[in-house]
Amino acid sequence: MVVAIGFEGSANKLGVGIVKDGVVLSNPRHTYITPPGQGFLPKNTAQHHREHALEVLQKALDEAKISPKDIDVVCYTKGPGMGAPLVSTAIVARTVAQLWGKPMIAVNHCIGHIEMGRLVTGAENPIVLYVSGGNTQVIAYSQRRYRIFGETIDIAVGNCLDRFARVLKLSNDPSPGYNIEQLAKKGNKFLELPYVVKGMDVSFSGLLSFIEEKAPQLLQKGEYTPEDLCFSLQETVFAMLIEITERAMAHCGSQEVLIVGGVGCNKRLQEMMETMAKERGAKLYATDERFCIDNGAMIAQAGWEMFRSGQTTPLKDTTCTQRFRTDEVDITWRS
Amino acid sequence: MTEKKLKVDLSVPFPTEREAQIACGTLSVDSEPKRGGVKKELVVKGNVLNIHFEALEARMMRVGMNSFFDHLNLVIETMEKFGPPEK
Numbered sequence: 270m271v272v273a274i275g276f277e278g279s280a281n282k283l284g285v286g287i288v289k290d291g292v293v294l295s296n297p298r299h300t301y302i303t304p305p306g307q308g309f310l311p312k313n314t315a316q317h318h319r320e321h322a323l324e325v326l327q328k329a330l331d332e333a334k335i336s337p338k339d340i341d342v343v344c345y346t347k348g349p350g351m352g353a354p355l356v357s358t359a360i361v362a363r364t365v366a367q368l369w370g371k372p373m374i375a376v377n378h379c380i381g382h383i384e385m386g387r388l389v390t391g392a393e394n395p396i397v398l399y400v401s402g403g404n405t406q407v408i409a410y411s412q413r414r415y416r417i418f419g420e421t422i423d424i425a426v427g428n429c430l431d432r433f434a435r436v437l438k439l440s441n442d443p444s445p446g447y448n449i450e451q452l453a454k455k456g457n458k459f460l461e462l463p464y465v466v467k468g469m470d471v472s473f474s475g476l477l478s479f480i481e482e483k484a485p486q487l488l489q490k491g492e493y494t495p496e497d498l499c500f501s502l503q504e505t506v507f508a509m510l511i512e513i514t515e516r517a518m519a520h521c522g523s524q525e526v527l528i529v530g531g532v533g534c535n536k537r538l539q540e541m542m543e544t545m546a547k548e549r550g551a552k553l554y555a556t557d558e559r560f561c562i563d564n565g566a567m568i569a570q571a572g573w574e575m576f577r578s579g580q581t582t583p584l585k586d587t588t589c590t591q592r593f594r595t596d597e598v599d600i601t602w603r604s
Numbered sequence: 605m606t607e608k609k610l611k612v613d614l615s616v617p618f619p620t621e622r623e624a625q626i627a628c629g630t631l632s633v634d635s636e637p638k639r640g641g642v643k644k645e646l647v648v649k650g651n652v653l654n655i656h657f658e659a660l661e662a663r664m665m666r667v668g669m670n671s672f673f674d675h676l677n678l679v680i681e682t683m684e685k686f687g688p689p690e691k
């Protein structure tokens with residue numbers, strides 16, 4: 270029996286989760302919500318994490334009904350992400366690991382998303398679409414690596430949604446992407462937007478500039494409603510994602526597709542993926558916001574796998590790094 | 605050669621030597637950003653954590669020390685809530 274605790278703080282969510290042999294015992298999270306129209310800055314986000322880390326940690330222990338004695342390994346997010354928030358979160362992890370006399374594991378955030386998705390859905394060897402505020406990747410596992418088949422060549426899809434939400438001054442609570450999804454349900458007039466797929470890769474920055482520039486006048490003239498624009502944006506960016514995912518599935522002959530990352534809890538994206546998968550006789554695996562959005566349990570789960578395969582990270586090596594690619598990690602726990 | 609560096613020496617006492625070592629362990633891991641031009645050295649003597657800072661400009665010293673104090677406070681609070689260390 271192995272009990273792992275995971276600390277996540279690479280962006281605006283501070284999460285602590287406890288996982289015991291594939292069972293999530295607790296997974297509380299606290300989100301730094303900025304006013305409409307504003308993104309989150311590293312300094313303020315780090316401060317948020319420092320203010321809330323200890324209460325979230327206490328909640329994780331209480332909900333799991335676990336005492337520090339029962340924990341075997343302390344896992345934390347090494348990167349990728351924003352420097353200051355990563356470090357503030359790692360500091361709590363390092364301190365409790367020493368107080369409790371436990372080994373540590375440094376976890377790649379992207380690997381955390383993938384392993385959590387695999388755990389929750391039971392998908393065995395899926396093509397993974399990883400879509401979040403900082404990442405957009407199509408991934409296939411082979412020979413102890415999660416290999417990136419295709420990715421964005423500029424901004425992440427979540428970043429594109431978040432920045433458009435700022436133009437419309439939508440609330441950031443619980444997330445800009447969620448609020449775009451709600452408005453999109455009521456939109457129906459489609460605005461043609463730049464659709465950029467290059468081989469296995471996608472690009473969103475041209476599309477974002479286009480809609481950022483056009484939106485104010487289209488809305489002012491009453492030609493399109495905010496709902497129509499959210500609808501058009503979603504339909505376009507999701508179609509691009511489906512296209513590159515389908516290409517990867519065809520290439521690998523895969524019968525499974527898994528969506529992870531914050532944008533992955535979008536129901537419309539899941540629906541479009543489901544349609545594509547069905548046509549190919551494949552199966553879609555997706556999760557909800559508890560496990561899609563950054564959380565502590567995903568770091569605990571990836572750390573649990575690493576720990577069981579014999580890894581630990583010496584304290585002096587528990588650094589953080591803003592850049593840390595998915596395909597840099599040796600996947601020692603899969604064959 | 606004339607000295608051009610700013611220097612600060614800071615001493616932080618902890619309840620026990622073990623706690624001073626834990627704080628030192630946590631706070632020694634991250635290197636200062638290279639372009640910041642701040643250097644810090646941490647040494648434990650008894651129950652005291654001694655930190656020596658060097659910087660080329662007062663402005664940089666302030667930035668380095670501000671973030672150090674943010675982190676130090678977090679370590680102390682974590683020890684208060686989740687300590688004392690296991691034997």
Ligand SMILES: Nc1ncnc2c1ncn2[C@@H]1O[C@H](COP(=O)(O)OP(=O)(O)OP(=O)(O)O)[C@@H](O)[C@H]1O
Pocket residue numbers: 279280281282349350378379382400401402403404426427428430431444445446447448450530531532533534535536561562563
């Ligand atoms: N229902 C939704 N529909 C679309 N996007 C969503 C939805 N819910 C959340 N998002 C988006 O998901 C993103 C957050 O994803 P996540 O929680 O994985 O964090 P992240 O900081 O982007 O992490 P990463 O380091 O993995 O990039 C934000 O861009 C947010 O707007």
Ligand SMILES: [Mg+2]
Pocket residue numbers: 378382401402530531562563
């Ligand atoms: Mg994420």
